[in-house]
Amino acid sequence: xxSEKSNLQKILEAGHFSVSSEIGPPxxxxxxxxxxxxxxxxxxxxxxxxxxxxxxxxxxxxxxACCLCAQEGLEPVLQMTCRDRNRIAIQSDLLGxxxxxxxxxxxxxGDHQSFGNHPQAKNVFDVxxxxxxxxxxxxxxxxxxxxxxxTKMPAEFFLGSTANPFADPEELQLIRLEKKINAGAKFxxxxxxYNIERFGRWMEKVRARGLHERxxxxxxxxxxxxxxxxxxxxxxxxxxxxxxxIERMRKAEDEQAEGVSIALELIEEIxxxxxxxxxxxxxxGWETIVPTILERAGFLPRPKV
Amino acid sequence: xxxxxxxxxADVLCAVEPYRNVAVAGCGTCVTVCLAGGxxxxxxxxxxxxxxxxxxxxxxxxxxxxxxxQCDMEFLDSHEAELEEADCILSLACGAGVQFMAEKFPxxxxxxxxxxxxxxxxxxxxxxxxxxxGCGNCILEKTGGVCPVSRCSKSHFNGPCGGSSTGKxxxxxxxxxxxxxxxxxxxxxxxLDRLLEVNETRDWSTSRDGGPRIVRRQDVTL
Numbered sequence: 001x002x003s004e005k006s007n008l009q010k011i012l013e014a015g016h017f018s019v020s021s022e023i024g025p026p027x028x029x030x031x032x033x034x035x036x037x038x039x040x041x042x043x044x045x046x047x048x049x050x051x052x053x054x055x056x057x058x059x060x061x062x063x064x065a066c067c068l069c070a071q072e073g074l075e076p077v078l079q080m081t082c083r084d085r086n087r088i089a090i091q092s093d094l095l096g097x098x099x100x101x102x103x104x105x106x107x108x109x110g111d112h113q114s115f116g117n118h119p120q121a122k123n124v125f126d127v128x129x130x131x132x133x134x135x136x137x138x139x140x141x142x143x144x145x146x147x148x149x150x151t152k153m154p155a156e157f158f159l160g161s162t163a164n165p166f167a168d169p170e171e172l173q174l175i176r177l178e179k180k181i182n183a184g185a186k187f188x189x190x191x192x193x194y195n196i197e198r199f200g201r202w203m204e205k206v207r208a209r210g211l212h213e214r215x216x217x218x219x220x221x222x223x224x225x226x227x228x229x230x231x232x233x234x235x236x237x238x239x240x241x242x243x244x245x246i247e248r249m250r251k252a253e254d255e256q257a258e259g260v261s262i263a264l265e266l267i268e269e270i271x272x273x274x275x276x277x278x279x280x281x282x283x284x285g286w287e288t289i290v291p292t293i294l295e296r297a298g299f300l301p302r303p304k305v
Numbered sequence: 306x307x308x309x310x311x312x313x314x315a316d317v318l319c320a321v322e323p324y325r326n327v328a329v330a331g332c333g334t335c336v337t338v339c340l341a342g343g344x345x346x347x348x349x350x351x352x353x354x355x356x357x358x359x360x361x362x363x364x365x366x367x368x369x370x371x372x373x374x375q376c377d378m379e380f381l382d383s384h385e386a387e388l389e390e391a392d393c394i395l396s397l398a399c400g401a402g403v404q405f406m407a408e409k410f411p412x413x414x415x416x417x418x419x420x421x422x423x424x425x426x427x428x429x430x431x432x433x434x435x436x437x438x439g440c441g442n443c444i445l446e447k448t449g450g451v452c453p454v455s456r457c458s459k460s461h462f463n464g465p466c467g468g469s470s471t472g473k474x475x476x477x478x479x480x481x482x483x484x485x486x487x488x489x490x491x492x493x494x495x496x497l498d499r500l501l502e503v504n505e506t507r508d509w510s511t512s513r514d515g516g517p518r519i520v521r522r523q524d525v526t527l
Contacts, residue, residue: 126509130463163467169465172500173464183503
């Protein structure tokens with residue numbers, strides 16, 4: 001890369017166990033909302049994803065919210081879905097993102113618009129995430145757009161994508177993960193993990209394919225605030241929450257404390273699994289708990305690289 | 306075949322209400338087979354138009370005509386005399402037939418009586434599913450005979466999204482995951498190795514994205 005590497009990339013390349021988090025931009029033009037959350041996380045995590053209209057709900061653009069985060073000293077990870085933009089718009093936005101200094105990018109399919117607040121919308125899916133990763137690697141390496149047309153200054157990113165250890169069919173999902181890594185993904189953020197046993201088995205297969213050596217696997221954790229929160233998380237497609245954990249939240253006298261305990265237990269178990277290079281903590285709607293989790297899990301202070 | 310569904314009767318009645326001489330035109334091909342716009346449906350709709358007019362105390366002449374195909378000018382020509390008197394033609398053909406009817410009778414009002422849905426198949430009584438979007442560049446040989454464009458909700462070319470669970474699509478527990486179907490088929494025909502092949506970025510100009518499409522073939526031209 002011609003420009004300096006991102007903090008996240010440097011942390012991972014130095015062999016540290018990375019810790020990232022996530023900010024969901026507001027359903028409004030309220031920049032202070034983003035700035036506020038960015039300030040809470042700055043210095044505590046290595047980087048934070050800024051979601052791209054997650055669950056197909058219209059929110060402030062990821063590029064704009066990433067810039068607000070960067071201004072507050074939090075390194076952002078731009079998300080770009082294939083749902084809302086064709087190849088012209090994606091490449092254009094990413095040129096802009098690179099020009100604004102954004103260095104980390106997660107490419108993903110995007111939840112189907114039928115989940116969101118504009119189910120009447122057309123979707124795009126001009127390219128899929130494997131194709132987009134390959135195209136962005138080509139752009140960075142060969143200064144070409146998807147059409148083959150040349151650019152004098154390509155957009156370069158620390159490229160990542162996502163994987164869901166609990167989606168079906170398992171073998172095909174692993175093949176798809178391998179395709180993403182073949183296409184240029186250097187880090188992979190997983191769907192939220194609640195079922196440690198199943199995640200462990202998935203990681204065995206990831207290791208058997210040697211994928212953990214070719215991309216950093218960053219395990220996803222969601223911190224739930226309440227019984228309702230864990231139940232709502234459970235209905236997200238491709239999520240696997242063992243009934244025992246939901247039951248614990250139901251019976252808990254202090255649901256918030258129980259949510260934190262569950263998250264800390266999961267983190268402890270995940271850290272024991274070979275091939276996991278970092279943790280990606282998602283506490284959408286409860287960002288203020290992230291510092292507590294990081295402190296209690298022993299992730300602070302973060303290494304300087 | 307092309308699958309269509311009858312429009313709501315109230316909407317059809319509303320569309321033809323201003324006219325005194327309505328010709329209901331069924332179509333003998335796809336819409337007959339999918340029970341949306343054949344002769345039987347044409348007779349039914351014609352009866353309802355007459356009934357509605359009678360109840361409202363309006364005079365209306367309603368005729369029924371059934372070209373073999375409304376997407377073929379030859380068959381429209383052979384029904385020209387029957388349709389000539391009408392001031393409104395209610396076409397029960399697919400969107401292609403409705404438009405061809407409007408071309409045939411440029412001075413008449415032509416309204417649709419069905420909603421054209423998709424290219425699909427009949428799986429059970431009253432149950433049709435989409436199989437093809439006519440994208441103009443078929444890759445079924447790579448995907449075990451299951452189309453990723455039409456049967457994956459996101460038209461993914463390189464495997465399922467993370468929303469595939471127990472063989473179902475994230476959008477709806479009734480909808481099968483297209484990539485699960487592809488996987489199952491490739492595994493039965495011993496072609497799972499095809500799954501690691503990267504399907505390159507598509508050229509969508511062969512699809513609707515290239516504008517209204519035309520096929521011209523010298524080999525079938527006189």
